[in-house]
Amino acid sequence: MSETDAASPAYDRVDVSVLVIGAGAAGARAAIELAERDVEDLLVIGKRSHGDAHTTWARGGINGALGTHDPDDSWEIHAADTLNEGHFLNDPEKVETVAKQMPDRLRELDDWGMEFSRTEDGEIDQRFFGAQSFRRTAFAGDHTGESMLNALVDRAQELEIPYRENVMITKLLSDGVSVYGAVGFDMETGDFVLFNAGTVVLAAGGHAAIYNRHTSRDDENNGDGPALAYDAGASLMDMEFVQFHPTGMAVDESDPEWEPWSGRLVTEAVRGEGGHLYNSEVPESADSGARETTSPGGERFMERYSPDQMELDARDVVARAIAQEIAEGRGTENGGVYLDLSHKSGEFIQERLPRMYERFVDLGVDMASEPVEVAPTAHYGMGGVAVDEYGETDVNGLFAIGETMAGVHGANRLGGNSLAETVAFGVVAGERIAERVDGPGEVPEALVEEIAEPQFADLESLAGRDGEYDVMAVYTELQNLMWEHAGILRDGESLQTGLDELATLRKKAADMDVGPVTSDSFEFALDVGFMLTAGEAVLRGALERTESRGAHYRTDYPETDPDWQRNIYFQRADIGGMTSFTEPVDTPSEAVQDALDEGHELDYHQLE
């Protein structure tokens, strides 16, 4: 149906009972649950074509206590590892939800055709991942996310779940108490659309691409999810915790063949399969860790930082160790350190890490005989939208799941836990919505007049705006600002400067030179808006948290402060902009506390 008001551009109206914004693993799994529970008039939308979501870039694996190799593993120990790694800022209830569900979720993905790597007995294989007590990470080579999303999309198609491609949502229809739908535009035709939906599931990914060196696609993970929810009146939480993955590609940026790969992920599975990290300094003693490879010698520096867990210590520990080696002059020419798997055979590497192997061969590096160069890179935002145990935000009917939500990972995420969270919370949210949903509802006319139509008018005036600043220049300036002021090492003065510079950047963002609705610059201009919200919350949270914990390291407050075992929340205030408050974290259940008390820990040396 097409609607026009004298004061508003024309727009289409679509009535659905549940609108799922996002078609990565989280959105797909929620939709499957809804369809299996006979929810009608459901619609899934995404910014790209069906099956093309950021989930496809996930590489190394997905966690679940199947115990394929280690029968002592259990959901309780999975939960305990997750809390330990989250430095006890995670919501224990959400952690339990994920850990308990995952064995079933993995078997279900297997039934739906996910191509898991298998043991000789045909079981789902599991590998080591950092800081996990047991081999718990199931995988499909090193293309786990792609295989997982293919299986979910196949299942969704079997259930005939409607999907609309290339739609970008720019605003949710909310009065701050309840949600009534969303508005956006068709990225191919440029048509504006109003979705009338009584329930909205926001599964729009994360915000790690607000940093200039990151592992995401440039046009994904710009913070759409958190920014849309915040704008609608929901709270954000834990935004100061951004995971810097230890091993992003470190390249010669003056070489056009290598430059696009700067910061791209070298999966943790390389270390999980036995990869060693070396700096560029040849050790004095020949037997103190020098490599028996053809590559240049160096010190296996993790022995100094983490003698027990070595390269498989938590991501924040390894990332800071690498950053320190580089800062103290023991890095490589391209500003990284060496990651070496050349003590493994070519066949082994090709079988376990086929995509990584091919990528480097294409660039002229054979991982079987030489190391690759790596340095930390922004990878994942542990923070996001605050939700209850079902994934519902504090706006009625608005759910946030997958990388958009907060609560599972606390101060630092275990590798393999985010894919787990997508499907676990997809199911939980789907179940909850199916119990309640009752047709599309009706968006109040006042919201159409006060939010939807002004938004269409704003979009129309943004299109073709002849502003002073280039969109990509503002976009890059923002990413540089975040890296410089809210990177791996932070301090109060620099964070405050970052906030001041962000305010200046906001003014530039209001005066950008933008193309038509269907142009890339239009999409990136909207991304800048989302990134400003996410970036401001990261900077404010990092400034407010006067301690170091997990991925948040303050050089002016290097210790963890027990009084800070609290989550920081952000809400939008009509006056004064972003306001914050804090809440203490809940305590784990008895079962999980018992597992914590047992003190399980990865013993790295069993790998050698």
Ligand SMILES: Cc1cc2nc3c(=O)[nH]c(=O)nc-3n(C[C@H](O)[C@H](O)[C@H](O)COP(=O)(O)OP(=O)(O)OC[C@H]3O[C@@H](n4cnc5c(N)ncnc54)[C@H](O)[C@@H]3O)c2cc1C
């Ligand atoms: C390189 C890389 C490797 C990774 N490897 C692993 C791994 O091995 N194991 C692991 O557990 N995790 C891994 N992760 C993290 C994991 O991939 C993600 O957390 C997870 O896939 C997120 O899934 P999602 O469904 O929440 O979001 P996504 O897959 O990002 O999907 C978001 C969806 O929302 C849509 N969308 C976004 N904004 C809008 C908008 N404004 N309007 C309409 N639609 C919108 C997008 O088009 C997309 O369909 C990795 C991440 C990266 C970057």
